[in-house]
Amino acid sequence: MLNAEHITVRFGNYTAVEDVSFRLNAGDWLMLAGPNGAGKSTLVNALGQAQSVPYTGRFLLEGKDLCTLRPAALAREIGVLSQRNRVEYAYTVEEIVGLGRYAHEKGFLSHRDGEGKEAVEQALELTGLTHLRRASTLTLSGGELQRVFLAQVFAQNPRILVLDEPVNHLDLKYQQHIFDLISAWRHRESRAVLSVVHDLSLARRYGTAVLLMHRGKCVSQGEMDAVLTPERLKEVYEMDVYAWMRELTEMWRRKGRIL
Numbered sequence: 450m451l452n453a454e455h456i457t458v459r460f461g462n463y464t465a466v467e468d469v470s471f472r473l474n475a476g477d478w479l480m481l482a483g484p485n486g487a488g489k490s491t492l493v494n495a496l497g498q499a500q501s502v503p504y505t506g507r508f509l510l511e512g513k514d515l516c517t518l519r520p521a522a523l524a525r526e527i528g529v530l531s532q533r534n535r536v537e538y539a540y541t542v543e544e545i546v547g548l549g550r551y552a553h554e555k556g557f558l559s560h561r562d563g564e565g566k567e568a569v570e571q572a573l574e575l576t577g578l579t580h581l582r583r584a585s586t587l588t589l590s591g592g593e594l595q596r597v598f599l600a601q602v603f604a605q606n607p608r609i610l611v612l613d614e615p616v617n618h619l620d621l622k623y624q625q626h627i628f629d630l631i632s633a634w635r636h637r638e639s640r641a642v643l644s645v646v647h648d649l650s651l652a653r654r655y656g657t658a659v660l661l662m663h664r665g666k667c668v669s670q671g672e673m674d675a676v677l678t679p680e681r682l683k684e685v686y687e688m689d690v691y692a693w694m695r696e697l698t699e700m701w702r703r704k705g706r707i708l
Contacts (some may be wrong), residue, residue, distance in 0.1 A: 450475050450641055451609060456506040458491050458665075465491040466504070467665045473609065475639040478632070480652040482677075483662035484686055489645040492662075493613045496643070497529040510609075521551070528607035530599055530615055536586040543582040545597050546572050549605035565604075572603040575630055577623070592619045599627060603634070610634070612644035616651075628655050649677065649690065661685060 451473040458466040466488040473479055481489040495504040498515055508515040510526055518526070528549075536545065549572070550565040573579045576596045581589070586597060599615060610631065616624040632655055635642045646652045652659055653673050660670040661677070663685045669676045682690040 450477075450511065450639065451643075452507075452509040453492075453496070454507045454509065456492060456495060456504055456508070458488070458495055458502055458504045465665055466495065468506075469660075469662070469665075469667045470506075471660055471667075471670060473641045473643055475641055476635060476657070478635055478642040478644070478655060478657045480656035480659045481643065481645045481662060482647075482649060482652050482659055483668075486664070487662040487685075488665040489662055490613050491665075493529070493611055493643070493645055494531075496611055497527065498523060524551070524605060524607065526607055527609045527611055528602040528605045529611045529613075530602050531613050536594065539585040539587050541582065542578055542584050542586060542589075542597050542600075543569065543573065545586055546578075546600045546604050549601040549603070568604045568606055572600040575603055576600040577626070592623065595619060596623065596627070603630075608638075608640055610640075610642045610644070612642065614645050614647065624651075631655070649682075650694070653677070 453469065453471045453473075456466055456469045457464065469488075469492060471479065481492065483489055491502060494502045496508055496515075510518075515523060515527075547565070547569050550568060573582055576599055578593075578596055578600055581593065586594060589597065595615070595617070596619070602610060612631070615631070616627050619627060628651060631642055631644075634640060646656075656673060658671060659673055659676045661668045661681065668685055669681060679689070679691040
């Protein structure tokens with residue numbers, strides 16, 4: 450479905466991503482994991498064809514280089530949700546979500562999109578935003594605004610979702626809700642997900658595979674148990690991740706017994 454071949458991103462003399470390759474098949478949810486500064490978000494921005502991220506190597510979608518696709522055609526294939534989204538004008542929630550349908554409009558300055566209204570309605574319902582559809586996005590919390598932009602990507606209806614910390618600003622309830630939605634979404638037709646995560650528990654719970662990065666390089670990739678080993682995580686995170694996770698789990702167990 451999607452191949453990344455020898456992706457390297459340099460900003461002057463600084464190499465943010467160095468020779469990273471991976472394959473994303475239909476049905477996959479590939480988690481990009483690693484500490485801050487590992488190059489995860491830079492890799493995602495390069496895949497999203499951000500103009501501020503010059504790269505060498507190739508992203509191939511079924512053999513076609515993403516660089517050759519027009520923006521609307523690219524948007525029909527890949528939907529990107531970044532960590533930080535801003536709105537500077539008083540658009541309503543529904544208007545922002547509806548912008549996800551621009552790639553499906555027929556022709557220049559056309560507003561013919563037969564499935565657009567239904568797609569927006571479904572996206573609002575899935576993300577729990579139906580009751581806020583008329584609200585100004587300037588009045589929303591950070592978590593609510595993140596859900597608006599996720600709904601926009603759902604309405605866009607691409608084949609591949611590229612998510613950079615998609616639940617970073619959300620309450621626990623919506624973290625689970627959004628990840629469950631994304632998991633269900635990828636099982637429909639030929640779809641796949643690539644997402645940056647910091648929470649390794651979420652990566653294990655929802656991911657089908659993981660690419661572990663450190664200092665711009667791919668340390669290892671493949672199945673969770675094969676990649677996220679105690680030794681490798683200790684090397685990358687410079688701490689005993691397994692011991693820390695066990696300590697947290699035991700704390701919750703003790704509190705549960707006390708209550």
